[in-house]
Amino acid sequence: MDRPGVCMAWEEAKRYFPVVQGNEDIVRDIWEKIEYWPWLFIWHVLLSF
Amino acid sequence: MTPEEKYQVRLKRYVTALHNEKPDMIPIRPFVAEFVAKYAGVSIQAATHDYRVAFEACLRCAEDFDWDAVVPNMIYVWTGLVQAIGLKYYGIPGLDLPENVAFQYKEPPEENAFMKPDEYDLLIADPTDYLLNVWLPRVSHFVQPPGENVTKEHNLALLKGGMAMIEYFNALGGLVQELKKRCGTVAAISGMLKAPLDIIADKLRGYYGLVSDLYARPEKVLAACEALMPHLFRIALDGADPEKNVPIAFWMHRGCVPFITPEHFRKIYWPTLKPIVEELWKRGHQVLFYAEGNWDYHLETFRELPPGSIVYHVDKGDIFKVHRVLGDRFAISGGLPNDLLALGTPEEVRAYCKRIIDAVAQDGGYIMDAGAIIQDDAKIENVRAMTEFTREYGQY
Numbered sequence: 001m002d003r004p005g006v007c008m009a010w011e012e013a014k015r016y017f018p019v020v021q022g023n024e025d026i027v028r029d030i031w032e033k034i035e036y037w038p039w040l041f042i043w044h045v046l047l048s049f
Numbered sequence: 050m051t052p053e054e055k056y057q058v059r060l061k062r063y064v065t066a067l068h069n070e071k072p073d074m075i076p077i078r079p080f081v082a083e084f085v086a087k088y089a090g091v092s093i094q095a096a097t098h099d100y101r102v103a104f105e106a107c108l109r110c111a112e113d114f115d116w117d118a119v120v121p122n123m124i125y126v127w128t129g130l131v132q133a134i135g136l137k138y139y140g141i142p143g144l145d146l147p148e149n150v151a152f153q154y155k156e157p158p159e160e161n162a163f164m165k166p167d168e169y170d171l172l173i174a175d176p177t178d179y180l181l182n183v184w185l186p187r188v189s190h191f192v193q194p195p196g197e198n199v200t201k202e203h204n205l206a207l208l209k210g211g212m213a214m215i216e217y218f219n220a221l222g223g224l225v226q227e228l229k230k231r232c233g234t235v236a237a238i239s240g241m242l243k244a245p246l247d248i249i250a251d252k253l254r255g256y257y258g259l260v261s262d263l264y265a266r267p268e269k270v271l272a273a274c275e276a277l278m279p280h281l282f283r284i285a286l287d288g289a290d291p292e293k294n295v296p297i298a299f300w301m302h303r304g305c306v307p308f309i310t311p312e313h314f315r316k317i318y319w320p321t322l323k324p325i326v327e328e329l330w331k332r333g334h335q336v337l338f339y340a341e342g343n344w345d346y347h348l349e350t351f352r353e354l355p356p357g358s359i360v361y362h363v364d365k366g367d368i369f370k371v372h373r374v375l376g377d378r379f380a381i382s383g384g385l386p387n388d389l390l391a392l393g394t395p396e397e398v399r400a401y402c403k404r405i406i407d408a409v410a411q412d413g414g415y416i417m418d419a420g421a422i423i424q425d426d427a428k429i430e431n432v433r434a435m436t437e438f439t440r441e442y443g444q445y
Contacts, residue, residue: 002174002178002276004280004282004283005283006177007177007181037215038181038211039177040214041210041211042177042180042181043177043180043280044214044284045134045180045185045188046180046184046248046252047243047248047284048125048241049126049127049130049134049214
């Protein structure tokens with residue numbers, strides 16, 4: 001998997017959360033929004049620092 | 050004028066020139082780096098290791114000099130963050146360099162490159178995964194690769210590094226606002242871009258490693274550049290000016306002839322850069338080609354880009370030739386030799402500025418600046434001469 005803005009996509013991470021009782025889309029959305037920060041970190045280490 | 054009024058006038062002047070048009074006068078936009086520390090009377094160590102000191106020095110320069118725009122953090126590496134992550138490839142002023150020497154990059158010998166020649170497939174398959182799990186542990190004294198023992202230093206490096214980066218970027222946003230409110234000065238650029246091939250040389254394989262690979266495994270180099278493209282595009286886009294006034298800075302390193310051959314430029318460097326620039330332009334973002342060194346060999350190639358899509362900054366290139374080849378399509382900046390600022394006299398600086406203005410700036414589309422970032426070797430009186438002469442002689 002390789003997608004800008006994400007280090008570990010929800011498809012890969014959901015094995016740690018086998019049961020989602022509510023709306024999985026919300027969980028996926030927030031998971032991947034927070035994924036942005038480590039992605040930003042590693043690419044800025046490469047490019048800016 | 051109030052700072053807000055000054056800001057609006059300067060923004061209009063700068064943006065007009067960026068669009069290759071004629072403003073009321075030539076904008077002045079020096080990329081001042083360690084010069085700000087010298088001017089403010091602080092050590093390079095203080096300005097590099099404590100970004101607050103650098104930011105305050107930048108504000109002081111912006112207040113004292115009549116500049117239209119500056120880069121808020123041209124001492125662009127906060128070495129406090131570098132130390133927290135434990136990055137091996139920096140020489141840090143005051144730590145492993147004398148306190149008044151600017152930070153340095155240390156490129157390992159080819160046999161110790163941070164990326165091994167047989168790792169291209171890993172990088173191509175998932176660049177982010179490769180960077181996090183293979184490259185970062187190699188470039189850091191502290192970060193461990195998966196499977197190794199997790200240490201206190203490992204945990205702290207990731208936590209401190211991540212939190213410090215957020216702190217730094219937040220502070221940078223505050224500085225941009227402070228420049229506007231306190232000084233009426235425009236932040237000259239927003240966001241950053243590097244070419245895929247340059248990144249492979251800069252931080253992964255090293256220059257010698259890259260050049261070997263261009264002959265031994267050119268198809269892998271091309272595929273790696275293609276894999277990096279969407280990430281570099283996203284980083285550039287996410288940092289771009291939402292108002293679409295100021296350009297994204299594209300820092301150009303060793304992707305030009307004679308560092309690489311014309312064939313490698315044509316087959317690898319350019320095809321993996323041009324689509325990024327074109328896509329950014331489609332979304333309304335100009336790119337500042339900060340052509341460090343001499344890129345004159347490639348000027349005709351750069352004409353392939355849409356008119357107005359870039360601003361071309363001249364370092365060691367021939368600014369008069371650049372104007373002849375690119376002047377009808379793109380605005381131009383820079384061209385004032387840094388060695389003149391360091392070693393020349395104010396009279397010589399004024400004379401050179403006059404040459405540039407007479408030959409390059411007559412129809413607008415020119416922004417006054419030195420060729421490269423201005424470090425502490427520049428004489429204050431020479432930077433003042435550049436500023437005052439351009440103001441006086443650069444009226445339209």
